[in-house]
Amino acid sequence: MRYNQAHMMSTKVRITLLALALALYAPALMADRPEWPMPRVRAALPGSGEPLYRETFINPAREGTISHVASLAPLEGGGMIAAWYSGSREGARDVSIYLSWLNPDTGLWSKPRKVMDRAKASRDLGRYVKKVGNAMLHSEPNGKLWMFYSTMAVGGWSMSRVSYTSSLDGGLTWERSKPLHLGPALNLTNNVKNRPVTLDDGSFLIPAYHELARKFSVAVRFDPDTERYEKRRMSQSGRNIQPAIVEGPGGTLTALFRNMSKEGKRFARRSTSHDGGASWTPLEETDLPNPNSGLDAIRLSNGRMLAAANDTKKGRHRLSLLISKDNGMNWERVFKVEDGEPDNKSEFSYPFMARDSAGNIHLAYTYKRERIRHVMFNEAWIIEQSNKMKKGDGKN
Numbered sequence: 001m002r003y004n005q006a007h008m009m010s011t012k013v014r015i016t017l018l019a020l021a022l023a024l025y026a027p028a029l030m031a032d033r034p035e036w037p038m039p040r041v042r043a044a045l046p047g048s049g050e051p052l053y054r055e056t057f058i059n060p061a062r063e064g065t066i067s068h069v070a071s072l073a074p075l076e077g078g079g080m081i082a083a084w085y086s087g088s089r090e091g092a093r094d095v096s097i098y099l100s101w102l103n104p105d106t107g108l109w110s111k112p113r114k115v116m117d118r119a120k121a122s123r124d125l126g127r128y129v130k131k132v133g134n135a136m137l138h139s140e141p142n143g144k145l146w147m148f149y150s151t152m153a154v155g156g157w158s159m160s161r162v163s164y165t166s167s168l169d170g171g172l173t174w175e176r177s178k179p180l181h182l183g184p185a186l187n188l189t190n191n192v193k194n195r196p197v198t199l200d201d202g203s204f205l206i207p208a209y210h211e212l213a214r215k216f217s218v219a220v221r222f223d224p225d226t227e228r229y230e231k232r233r234m235s236q237s238g239r240n241i242q243p244a245i246v247e248g249p250g251g252t253l254t255a256l257f258r259n260m261s262k263e264g265k266r267f268a269r270r271s272t273s274h275d276g277g278a279s280w281t282p283l284e285e286t287d288l289p290n291p292n293s294g295l296d297a298i299r300l301s302n303g304r305m306l307a308a309a310n311d312t313k314k315g316r317h318r319l320s321l322l323i324s325k326d327n328g329m330n331w332e333r334v335f336k337v338e339d340g341e342p343d344n345k346s347e348f349s350y351p352f353m354a355r356d357s358a359g360n361i362h363l364a365y366t367y368k369r370e371r372i373r374h375v376m377f378n379e380a381w382i383i384e385q386s387n388k389m390k391k392g393d394g395k396n
Contacts (some may be wrong), residue, residue: 099115099171131150219278318336321385
């Protein structure tokens with residue numbers, strides 16, 4: 001009897017506490033979320049008038065070392081900065097994040113400089129870091145540079161966390177890293193790959209994703225002045241990660257997702273937002289093949305969308321540039337950047353695109369896991385390649 005009475009009292013106490021909590025927090029839960037700013041609309045510059053295409057390597061080959069997951073950001077004066085990670089293998093403890101700077105006058109990249117490793121990340125964050133990984137760069141109009149990167153204390157990519165740092169001198173020196181808290185469970189299973197989109201108030205939208213148990217993507221609005229941030233879900237289910245967000249007409253946003261589905265043929269999926277990334281439409285399947293690989297996309301000055309992707313049924317041996325006239329649903333290949341044998345050694349993956357101050361487009365990608373390859377071209381060259389494809393004499 002005493003046990004039943006005590007149990008009943010305990011239940012009443014829990015119910016009372018729950019009711020009190022609901023009374024306190026219900027107004028906040030029921031209130032409308034504040035509107036997010038819309039994307040900052042800027043006319044896309046087409047670059048120089050004559051067709052332009054250049055290709056080179058960002059880093060030298062080093063025996064016994066892999067290089068993977070590149071990122072780019074424009075700098076003042078027409079330069080670019082690149083980030084990637086290198087080490088003995090993907091996920092190894094000796095992996096470090098490197099930077100290199102492009103001289104716009106010579107077209108040459110500087111000697112790579114190591115800026116982050118597990119030891120420095122551990123000191124900055126005040127916790128144990130077993131290994132570091134993906135690094136994503138973003139430059140503000142005022143010249144401030146941000147780097148978001150992943151760290152892991154245990155396990156692999158599905159146990160990663162995102163940290164960030166900033167630089168006021170173009171990446172030469174960096175502030176102490178801080179954690180980006182995106183998950184309730186020890187802040188695990190968060191990662192980044194593609195570039196952010198700038199919003200009207202100066203904040204920017206970071207495409208991030210989760211991989212532990214359920215695989216889905218989130219849009220993180222980050223205020224660079226206060227360093228406050230909040231996230232919104234981009235995809236509910238379907239194993240879709242690494243979104244590439246593209247600005248569109250009227251402030252709309254379109255996201256293309258890497259498809260990790262295990263069933264049937266895989267195609268990239270698409271979602272749109274009409275409120276600055278606060279909410280997203282249900283996913284739609286495009287006709288762009290996606291063999292469970294990262295991709296990137298940008299908007300051209302004529303309104304069409306340009307993607308860099310592995311447009312194969314299986315494998316990452318081909319990397320192509322493709323054009324969409326209908327906001328990412330249907331695609332036409334205009335150029336094969338790489339086309340190797342379908343084996344493990346012919347991997348050309350994880351493309352990342354950015355524009356310089358003149359409007360020229362820069363593409364960086366993993367080259368056979370050995371080096372980071374860089375390609376620069378303009379819209380006149382894209383039009384030239386598209387016309388060649390129509391005539392049947394292009395690199396198809």
